[in-house]
Amino acid sequence: MSVLDETASREGSGPSRPRMTQRQRAVLILLLSSTFLLAADLSLLNVAVPLIGDGLGFAVGDLQWIATAFALTAAGFTLFFGRVGDFFGRRMLFIAGMTLLVLSSLLGGVANDPTVLITARVLQGLATAMSTPAALSLLTTSFPEGPLRARALGANGAMVSAGFTVGAIVGGLLTDLLSWRWAFLINVPIGLVIIAFTPYLLAESKVARTARMDVPGAITVSTGLVSLVYGVSRAGEEGWADPFVLGCVVIGAALLVWFWRIELRAQEPLASVRILRKPTVRWGNIGGLVTITMQTAVIFMVTLYLQDVLGWSAMATGLAFAVLGVAAFLGGSFAPRIIGRIGNHRSLVTGMALQAVGPVGLVLVARQDSGPAGVTVLLALLSVGAFGHVTAVVSYMVTGTSGLPDEEQGLATGLATMTQQVALAVGIPVISSIATSRIHALEATHSESESVFSGVRLALAVDAGVVIVAVVVIVVFLRRVAEQRRVDMK
Structure with a gap:
């Protein structure tokens, strides 16, 4: 029995069960496509990492940055962009994120040295930080609370696993039959299709708030994560006794503690640590x-x-x-x-x-x-x-x-x-x-x-x-x- 089956069994069946309209189905397909694309990106590039390293001259110890540069920026800015979408428009942020994903994927596909490729991965991480919370918020606001929203969220979760599975297979095929560059370039046509349909299917969604956005919290958590993880990553090569490594780790930890204190006092916190x-x-x-x-x-x-x-x-x-x-x-x-x-x-x-x-x-x-x-x-x-x-x-x-x-x-x-x-x-x-x-x-x-x-x-x-x-x-x-x-x- 699948997750959706479990949900359905709890909701009951029969004519009383609410059904999605054609427009809601189209909205769901669009948003699930973005979820699928972002999930597939993880496994698409996983299988290509060693070949990317060989092709562009990465040292073995630096290969981790192909994944880390993406994950670090995605994690560091997801909370911030989630709140940006709440204040200034989730559809606008979603389109901006998918546009940045297309452009950064194109940059990664034509990269000819490690610096350009890592830059592309950083931009892809930012694109994911923009698109992911916006897509999830648009999904929840497009369906009323209850069975329809539960089924939509269940399908969204299933797409993460499906995207990873298909991404692994497609990544291997593209890398072996064509080039590792297609692990980037495949995002371009899919992303353009999603961008083209978004204005027609999704209404703008934002929340009117009188409180200020938690900018201090966003700055401290983003900078703290970047500093901490960068220091830990460099420790593998330079050793934990290296002053720069220790400085990054200490500064990162201090900023995250500061973030915790900010969130305890903030009127509209990024994360309610209480x-x-x-x-x-x-x-x-x-x-x-x-x-x-x-x-x-x-x-x-x-x-x-x-x-x-x-x-x-x-x-x-x-x-x-x-x-x-x-x-x-x-x-x-x-x-x-x-x-x-x-x-x-x-x-x-x-x-x-x-x-x-x-x-x-x-x-x-x-x-x-x-x-x-x-x-x-x-x-x-x-x-x-x-x-x-x-x-x-x-x-x-x-x-x-x-x-x-x-x-x-x-x-x-x-x-x-x-x-x-x-x-x-x-x-x-x-x-x-x-x-x-x-x-x-x-x-x-x-x-x-x-x-x-x-x-x-x-x-x-x-x-x-x-x-x-x-x-x-x-x-x-x-x-x-x-x-x-x-x-x-x-």
């Missing part, structure tokens, strides 16, 4: 931060292993990620049933425990010369991890928004979205810095393949360890919360 006083919200978001941060890094590390160690082609890597994408889609489909059977707290920690199977499996099973049998076992373990990851993501969203009155649901959802965006930004640079340090330590005495393999294994061992520790901590504290509730009820 709501973290609720135990379920706090531990749900911690679980979400860990599971998304660590799984993002797993995907990047596996890409390096398959292509730089085993020598797989981009097409073969894309097909491998398609298998993980199918497992992730199944996780999203079965997550509501799992939550209904064992509860959201248990499903969160169960999903996280299953997620750890993927990196643990690679550490224990992977070899430098793995044959078909070894790779098959490895992909099976990574698929278990992908299934658990999506189950954990759905569970953290439920946990982080449960036990709250209706008037606080929007705040909790916004906080969960911020957690997701921050996790996407920090996962690859944090874990890659561990791999990069190991690679640099061995490259003088070992072959490139041996160095990369050792770095990948160490990074994934740390990745799995973080997830397992988080599972134990969350189990302990959520159990205490449950026991306290039982005492209070008595």
Whole structure:
């Protein structure tokens, strides 16, 4: 049973069930197309990263910036642009974001050196930060609260998994048959079609507010994230004792603390951090931060292993990620049933425990010369991890928004979205810095393949360890919360 089936079963069936109008269907198709395109971008470029590095002269330790430059700007500015859309118009912001995506994709497709390509990725990240919150807001405002909106949001979530799966396959095909440049250029015609239909199908949407926009919060969170993640990324090459690295990390951490204090006082905060006083919200978001941060890094590390160690082609890597994408889609489909059977707290920690199977499996099973049998076992373990990851993501969203009155649901959802965006930004640079340090330590005495393999294994061992520790901590504290509730009820 799919997520939409679950929703339908709760809503009932028959003639009383509300139906979408033709215009609503057209609006849904348009917005889901943008969601699909943005999700596909992640896996399209994942499989092309090593070939991009070879084609433009990236050092192995710098490959992470192809992904990090995008994720960092997307996470750093999503909250800011979400509020810009509220004040100045979501349709306007959506069109601007999709236009920037087209232009930046064109720039990436014709890039002839690392600087131009990283610039294109930064601009793509900004485009995503503009388009994603605008598209989600337009989706919710285009459908009335209730069954229609629930089905639209369910379909939007399914498109994320579908986009990742199809993007992996298409990315491999385009890279092998044509060039890695088409992983960028394919966005251009699709984006132009979306832009052309938007003015005809979507009405402008904005909220009249008397309060000022939280500019100090936007500046501190964006600058803080950029500084912190940049420092962590450079630590892999320069070492943690480097003054510049330490300066970036300290400044970034200080700005994020300042952001927290600003949000506590702001009349219209970007993120309502006060709501973290609720135990379920706090531990749900911690679980979400860990599971998304660590799984993002797993995907990047596996890409390096398959292509730089085993020598797989981009097409073969894309097909491998398609298998993980199918497992992730199944996780999203079965997550509501799992939550209904064992509860959201248990499903969160169960999903996280299953997620750890993927990196643990690679550490224990992977070899430098793995044959078909070894790779098959490895992909099976990574698929278990992908299934658990999506189950954990759905569970953290439920946990982080449960036990709250209706008037606080929007705040909790916004906080969960911020957690997701921050996790996407920090996962690859944090874990890659561990791999990069190991690679640099061995490259003088070992072959490139041996160095990369050792770095990948160490990074994934740390990745799995973080997830397992988080599972134990969350189990302990959520159990205490449950026991306290039982005492209070008595």
